[in-house]
Amino acid sequence: MNLAEIQQRMYAAVVQPLAPGEHMQPRTRDGKSMHDAASEFIKPNDRLSSFERLEIYNRQYWFRVLGALDEDFSGLRAILGVRKFEVLCKAYLLDCPSESFTLRNLGARLESWLLDHPQWIRPRTGLALDMVRLEWAEIEAFDAAAEPAWDPQDALGADPDPQFRLQPYVQLLKLRYPVHDLLLAVRQEHSDGAMASNAISARKRARVRKAARQKPQSVFLAVHRMDYSVYFKRLDAEAFAFLNSLRDGNSLSAAVITAFTGRDVPESKILGTVQSWFESWSTLGWFCRPQSVDAKSISS
Amino acid sequence: MPANRFNGFSDFGIGIGLRVPHYQHILSEKPVVDWFEIISENYMVDGGRPLHVLDQILEQYRVVQHGVSMYFGSPEAPDREHLKRLKALVKRTKTPWLTDHLCWGSVDGRYTHDLLPMPYTFEAARVTAQKIREVRDFLEVPIAVENVSSYAEFHVSEMNEWEFLTEVVESADCGILLDVNNIYVSSRNHTFNPHDYVASIPAERVAQIHIAGHSKFEKYILDTHDHPVIDPVWKLYAHAIELAGPTATLLEWDDSIPSFEDVHNEALKANQFTAEMRVAS
Numbered sequence: 359m360n361l362a363e364i365q366q367r368m369y370a371a372v373v374q375p376l377a378p379g380e381h382m383q384p385r386t387r388d389g390k391s392m393h394d395a396a397s398e399f400i401k402p403n404d405r406l407s408s409f410e411r412l413e414i415y416n417r418q419y420w421f422r423v424l425g426a427l428d429e430d431f432s433g434l435r436a437i438l439g440v441r442k443f444e445v446l447c448k449a450y451l452l453d454c455p456s457e458s459f460t461l462r463n464l465g466a467r468l469e470s471w472l473l474d475h476p477q478w479i480r481p482r483t484g485l486a487l488d489m490v491r492l493e494w495a496e497i498e499a500f501d502a503a504a505e506p507a508w509d510p511q512d513a514l515g516a517d518p519d520p521q522f523r524l525q526p527y528v529q530l531l532k533l534r535y536p537v538h539d540l541l542l543a544v545r546q547e548h549s550d551g552a553m554a555s556n557a558i559s560a561r562k563r564a565r566v567r568k569a570a571r572q573k574p575q576s577v578f579l580a581v582h583r584m585d586y587s588v589y590f591k592r593l594d595a596e597a598f599a600f601l602n603s604l605r606d607g608n609s610l611s612a613a614v615i616t617a618f619t620g621r622d623v624p625e626s627k628i629l630g631t632v633q634s635w636f637e638s639w640s641t642l643g644w645f646c647r648p649q650s651v652d653a654k655s656i657s658s
Numbered sequence: 659m660p661a662n663r664f665n666g667f668s669d670f671g672i673g674i675g676l677r678v679p680h681y682q683h684i685l686s687e688k689p690v691v692d693w694f695e696i697i698s699e700n701y702m703v704d705g706g707r708p709l710h711v712l713d714q715i716l717e718q719y720r721v722v723q724h725g726v727s728m729y730f731g732s733p734e735a736p737d738r739e740h741l742k743r744l745k746a747l748v749k750r751t752k753t754p755w756l757t758d759h760l761c762w763g764s765v766d767g768r769y770t771h772d773l774l775p776m777p778y779t780f781e782a783a784r785v786t787a788q789k790i791r792e793v794r795d796f797l798e799v800p801i802a803v804e805n806v807s808s809y810a811e812f813h814v815s816e817m818n819e820w821e822f823l824t825e826v827v828e829s830a831d832c833g834i835l836l837d838v839n840n841i842y843v844s845s846r847n848h849t850f851n852p853h854d855y856v857a858s859i860p861a862e863r864v865a866q867i868h869i870a871g872h873s874k875f876e877k878y879i880l881d882t883h884d885h886p887v888i889d890p891v892w893k894l895y896a897h898a899i900e901l902a903g904p905t906a907t908l909l910e911w912d913d914s915i916p917s918f919e920d921v922h923n924e925a926l927k928a929n930q931f932t933a934e935m936r937v938a939s
Contacts, residue, residue, distance in 0.1 A: 369679035369765040411810040459727040503704035
């Protein structure tokens with residue numbers, strides 16, 4: 359048996375889901391006895407059979423990857439409940455095993471996978487999908503790049519209609535449920551109760567039920583970073599459209615048109631609204647310094 | 659021989675792993691520590707807190723990078739994105755040498771995120787050494803490979819673990835990160851004398867030493883990095899430095915992490931063995 363064959367066989371066994379009681383499955387995926395399969399390439403010793411030695415790695419794999427998803431998607435877990443969440447994670451990992459050198463990216467395909475497999479999140483499909491989008495956006499916002507921030511004092515050059523670029527870490531989400539409130543509440547309860555008491559679990563379930571009962575609405579959210587911590591900021595529809603337009607690379611005037619066309623905002627108020635947005639968002643550091651300004655400061 | 663070409667001719671003392679629960683203490687108290695080892699993958703990101711903290715650490719301390727996912731023993735070519743990010747981090751930290759494990763963990767681009775044991779064959783040694791050379795040529799930094807703890811052995815093995823380690827490092831002309839806790843764990847799981855292991859490897863290639871604690875189960879020992887170092891592992895450490903000289907040493911503590919002082923004090927116990935060795939010589 360050569361190196362590639364050993365690794366293929368061991369990989370197949372290691373990523374096969376555990377049987378009840380956290381044991382290795384008695385059969386391989388193609389129906390062969392796992393005891394026989396393990397014996398073919400792994401030596402037993404005086405304490406452990408080939409099967410038991412392979413089982414150590416099988417357990418470690420599942421404990422590690424399920425632990426990583428559990429840490430990254432605590433909001434989804436609260437919505438589904440621990441058991442249903444674990445079953446979902448196992449199904450997801452079978453379809454979407456890690457293709458990245460880092461566990462950080464393990465949940466990258468969860469939203470798209472759930473869109474194709476909504477049976478795992480029914481009946482709270484919309485709520486669960488929104489939560490997954492929020493939790494993934496949080497991961498991205500945490501360690502995405504930050505470019506030098508634009509300062510209102512920076513000269514904008516001669517361009518009468520400049521392009522403002524958003525910081526890469528600013529994530530814009532259009533949601534149907536205020537899942538950010540639910541996520542914060544779930545985390546608060548978790549940190550309040552170091553021990554997982556029945557009362558806390560019951561409170562968490564009640565919060566989820568309450569959130570799920572809400573009528574779907576449009577929730578516009580920026581997931582952003584300040585002083586290296588991630589925050590949520592609710593936006594109104596116009597602001598969300600404006601920021602999305604800038605993110606798409608449009609000029610300031612094009613973004614204004616996108617934001618206000620068809621909206622019930624008097625023209626006289628548009629300038630003041632945009633000015634106040636800029637004041638607030640530039641304080642938060644959401645805009646990157648225009649490249650022309652960077653070049654100027656480097657040359658000086 | 660503490661300084662050699664496998665650790666960039668550096669002369670590092672006793673370090674500990676940089677871990678999130680200790681960030682605040684280190685940044686505010688600025689304790690005296692010889693050096694920190696970082697898990698490379700935790701900092702191969704584009705921005706945010708991980709890099710912010712790392713930059714502050716780099717202002718005060720020497721840092722060595724330790725990876726967990728290069729998988730030198732997986733036959734597929736290294737992932738280009740992975741290599742590019744790793745090289746960017748190498749430039750940032752100016753790590754004098756870089757370590758990862760003598761193991762495999764991925765097949766056809768799918769990752770287990772585990773350190774899986776190698777079959778000790780000449781084919782596996784050749785494939786592994788070739789990959790180490792490729793990675794070193796790309797990163798332009800000395801590489802040392804770490805022996806892993808293992809729980810399984812393969813029928814096809816043509817040599818024992820220390821012979822395999824020697825075959826790989828000599829073929830790749832790279833260094834060894836000698837983990838004496840891993841040697842102890844494997845020696846119990848596979849029934850061999852751990853001192854034979856230490857005595858048999860090419861001591862002149864030891865770039866760094868790892869020490870750690872582990873967990874004992876009924877039928878095997880698991881490398882959990884969640885306990886102090888036990889006496890038999892310290893004895894192995896003493897044996898290793900007797901042969902390799904007082905080498906850069908690092909304590910790993912990754913789970914149930916105690917206070918910074920507790921971890922650092924545990925690591926500093928290594929000094930007594932270095933002192934005893936100096937007195938003896």
